[in-house]
Amino acid sequence: MTDRNPPTSNKQLLIILGIFLALGCLLLWGTLKLVDGLILLIPPSVEQQLGALVVPAYERLAAHSPAQDTLDRLLERLETKLPKEQKIDRNYRLLYIPDDTANALALPGDTIIVYRGLIQQLESENELMMILGHELGHFANRDHLRAIGRGLALQLVVAVFVGDTGGFANIAAAIASDLSKAQFSRNQESQADEFGLKLLVSHYGHAAGATDFFQRLARENNLDIALLATHPAPGDRTVTLKQTIAQRRYPIRDLSPLPATLKAIDKSLLLK
Numbered sequence: 576m577t578d579r580n581p582p583t584s585n586k587q588l589l590i591i592l593g594i595f596l597a598l599g600c601l602l603l604w605g606t607l608k609l610v611d612g613l614i615l616l617i618p619p620s621v622e623q624q625l626g627a628l629v630v631p632a633y634e635r636l637a638a639h640s641p642a643q644d645t646l647d648r649l650l651e652r653l654e655t656k657l658p659k660e661q662k663i664d665r666n667y668r669l670l671y672i673p674d675d676t677a678n679a680l681a682l683p684g685d686t687i688i689v690y691r692g693l694i695q696q697l698e699s700e701n702e703l704m705m706i707l708g709h710e711l712g713h714f715a716n717r718d719h720l721r722a723i724g725r726g727l728a729l730q731l732v733v734a735v736f737v738g739d740t741g742g743f744a745n746i747a748a749a750i751a752s753d754l755s756k757a758q759f760s761r762n763q764e765s766q767a768d769e770f771g772l773k774l775l776v777s778h779y780g781h782a783a784g785a786t787d788f789f790q791r792l793a794r795e796n797n798l799d800i801a802l803l804a805t806h807p808a809p810g811d812r813t814v815t816l817k818q819t820i821a822q823r824r825y826p827i828r829d830l831s832p833l834p835a836t837l838k839a840i841d842k843s844l845l846l847k
């Protein structure tokens with residue numbers, strides 16, 4: 576009897592340790608889930624406060640031009656198709672930056688950046704609307720807040736929901752520096768693509784142009800494009816989008832031409 580006791584208590588100890596470990600993991604997992612859930616409840620105004628720390632740097636590069644007016648008008652048209660909850664407390668705006676970077680991005684606080692280099696790559700209005708819809712998707716899914724580190728996210732949640740203990744400014748500054756290098760996950764990117772596709776279809780009544788730009792990128796293998804550095808492989812995006820279009824039986828009709836003010840943007844004409 577006495578010989579058998581020690582191994583039994585070792586086994587019991589192991590079981591207890593295992594239970595504690597499992598409980599610890601569960602607690603950690605629960606906290607992360609809770610933070611994720613609470614992030615989605617953070618009001619857009621908090622995100623706009625964060626955006627106010629990042630947006631001015633881009634505002635300085637923006638230039639007023641006919642292209643800006645056209646882009647504003649297109650974004651407005653797309654906004655009317657947004658689900659109701661995505662219009663509350665939002666302040667969407669677009670900044671056109673005359674720079675050869677071929678990219679578009681969403682800054683926290685509802686600002687979309689579109690570079691001249693991207694417009695030069697486009698062949699239809701539909702392609703542009705798909706890209707704008709994708710960026711609106713990042714706002715809808717609160718991707719900026721979800722992209723910040725867990726530690727900072729937890730601090731932000733505490734500051735917003737438990738009460739600010741004077742630390743918000745510090746947290747915001749840390750988050751702003753985090754956001755300048757933030758990259759969204761593959762999953763976030765495909766969710767934004769799906770959101771963009773839905774908007775595209777509700778705007779035009781069909782899905783033509785949804786994949787054209789990505790398809791061209793994949794074909795041309797143009798590695799110089801900034802958009803490729805921050806987004807999943809365009810070939811994969813095309814495949815997923817085409818599957819969704821087929822599953823939902825979205826019709827494909829004629830493309831709308833790029834508005835004249837955007838078509839006029841040609842490297843040779845506009846280099847200042």
Ligand SMILES: [Zn+2]
Pocket residue numbers: 709713759764767806
């Ligand atoms: Zn994206």
